[in-house]
Amino acid sequence: MKPAPFEYHAPRDLGQALADLAGAGEHGKVLAGGQSLIPLLNMRLAAPEHLIDINGLAELATIDVDEHGVTVGALARHAQVERSPEAADAQPLLRLALRLVAHPVIRNRGTVVGSLVHADPAAELPAVLALLDGSVRLARRGSPEDPLTGPGTPANGTRWRDVPASEFFVGPLESAIQPGELAVSAYFPNLPERSGVSFREVARRHGDYALAGVAAVVTLDDDLLVGSARAACIGVGPVPLVVDVTEQCGHRPPSAVDWAAAARAVQAGTEPEADIHATAEYRRHLVAVIAEQALREAAGGA
Amino acid sequence: MEREITLVVNGVTRQVTVPVRRLLSDCLRHDLGLTGTHVGCEHGVCGCCTVLLDGDPVRSCLTFAVSVDGHSLTTVEGLAGPDGLSPVQRAFAECHGLQCGFCTPGFLCTATALLRDNPTPTEDEVLEGVSGNLCRCTGYQNIVKAVHRAAEIMAEES
Numbered sequence: 073m074k075p076a077p078f079e080y081h082a083p084r085d086l087g088q089a090l091a092d093l094a095g096a097g098e099h100g101k102v103l104a105g106g107q108s109l110i111p112l113l114n115m116r117l118a119a120p121e122h123l124i125d126i127n128g129l130a131e132l133a134t135i136d137v138d139e140h141g142v143t144v145g146a147l148a149r150h151a152q153v154e155r156s157p158e159a160a161d162a163q164p165l166l167r168l169a170l171r172l173v174a175h176p177v178i179r180n181r182g183t184v185v186g187s188l189v190h191a192d193p194a195a196e197l198p199a200v201l202a203l204l205d206g207s208v209r210l211a212r213r214g215s216p217e218d219p220l221t222g223p224g225t226p227a228n229g230t231r232w233r234d235v236p237a238s239e240f241f242v243g244p245l246e247s248a249i250q251p252g253e254l255a256v257s258a259y260f261p262n263l264p265e266r267s268g269v270s271f272r273e274v275a276r277r278h279g280d281y282a283l284a285g286v287a288a289v290v291t292l293d294d295d296l297l298v299g300s301a302r303a304a305c306i307g308v309g310p311v312p313l314v315v316d317v318t319e320q321c322g323h324r325p326p327s328a329v330d331w332a333a334a335a336r337a338v339q340a341g342t343e344p345e346a347d348i349h350a351t352a353e354y355r356r357h358l359v360a361v362i363a364e365q366a367l368r369e370a371a372g373g374a
Numbered sequence: 375m376e377r378e379i380t381l382v383v384n385g386v387t388r389q390v391t392v393p394v395r396r397l398l399s400d401c402l403r404h405d406l407g408l409t410g411t412h413v414g415c416e417h418g419v420c421g422c423c424t425v426l427l428d429g430d431p432v433r434s435c436l437t438f439a440v441s442v443d444g445h446s447l448t449t450v451e452g453l454a455g456p457d458g459l460s461p462v463q464r465a466f467a468e469c470h471g472l473q474c475g476f477c478t479p480g481f482l483c484t485a486t487a488l489l490r491d492n493p494t495p496t497e498d499e500v501l502e503g504v505s506g507n508l509c510r511c512t513g514y515q516n517i518v519k520a521v522h523r524a525a526e527i528m529a530e531e532s
Contacts (some may be wrong), residue, residue: 080394111417175506
């Protein structure tokens with residue numbers, strides 16, 4: 073088994089990568105960790121004419137943590153982010169989610185930003201980005217004809233835009249990234265104080281894509297009442313589904329909240345489909361069970 | 375489209391010209407003659423093709439050879455030292471951690487890196503560590519025992 077032939081580009085810096093992508097246009101595909109793309113190539117479900125391999129761009133293998141959040145560069149591997157104590161301190165949901173991503177060996181090679189761009193509706197990281205209202209930074213080469221290229225264009229001609237998670241995930245395996253663009257980083261905002269997180273999922277086998285999963289963030293206010301409760305579901309819709317259940321929590325202390333009712337509100341927003349692994353009805357059932365567990369756990373950690 | 379690449383495989387620098395679409399697993403087997411790396415599912419599920427890339431286990435079937443130009447690789451052929459089998463290899467033999475042997479190179483590479491990073495893993499850590507490798511013969515019990523036994527051997531010999 074081998075992929076269909078392609079032209080291979082191995083840029084050594086970001087400018088060259090963007091030039092290669094601009095040249096390839098809609099026939100180009102970025103190769104980062106390859107843990108989702110190469111299976112598609114091996115099975116010939118994808119056959120791009122140009123492959124732009126960014127593994128030589130060490131400048132993108134970054135994890136930057138500041139008081140606002142965690143910014144993960146396009147070449148930061150899952151394992152690198154999972155093991156970063158700074159990233160885990162700033163945004164504990166990242167490590168929780170990463171430990172559910174496939175197997176350790178896959179995480180040695182796969183990248184966080186690659187998972188986001190791949191936009192699998194059953195994948196964990198898109199749900200984390202969506203739940204936290206994070207964003208993805210997309211870069212492309214500017215050109216004289218480019219309406220966006222104006223006086224503010226940097227000297228190297230690179231243009232970039234930040235796309236919020238709510239607009240980034242368009243459909244199954246489809247993101248807002250356009251031909252010629254490279255996702256250079258993803259930004260995961262920090263949590264407010266007194267917040268707890270959880271990520272629960274049910275998979276046939278450990279490491280498989282989940283039949284259904286729920287990430288949750290619960291934040292308490294100054295009076296230690298539930299000020300905000302949100303959940304993001306995976307595997308039960310075309311894109312990660314974020315549901316705000318703050319209202320259902322009724323501004324009560326966590327111990328007095330009807331979490332089952334909140335979980336039913338999460339469930340109500342899902343549109344699962346059946347496949348060989350589970351029926352739609354079973355997935356809907358799972359969401360309610362997992363959402364209650366996740367919300368309770370998040371509230372307990374807040 | 376072909377490229378000349380340089381790989382340091384098991385400590386030996388190898389130069390080879392490969393089609394750019396050559397998977398690392400096929401490069402090792404067909405171009406370099408190192409058939410110890412086995413190819414099972416070719417989409418990253420079975421773990422048979424696991425090799426060490428700069429010391430870390432990766433799927434060689436989900437890596438292009440041209441992507442790792444200039445990097446170091448260790449395959450199952452490189453695990454044994456001058457004095458014979460490595461502690462992990464001896465433990466697998468001792469504990470009957472293999473039957474047909476098809477999955478074994480992947481398990482050996484995975485376990486070697488696991489024990490390097492964590493010389494005294496718990497039962498859960500071993501299970502998590504080898505969870506990405508499939509074995510259809512042993513039922514895993516003896517593989518897990520072998521990883522623990524390898525940890526003992528390494529502790530005894532250090």
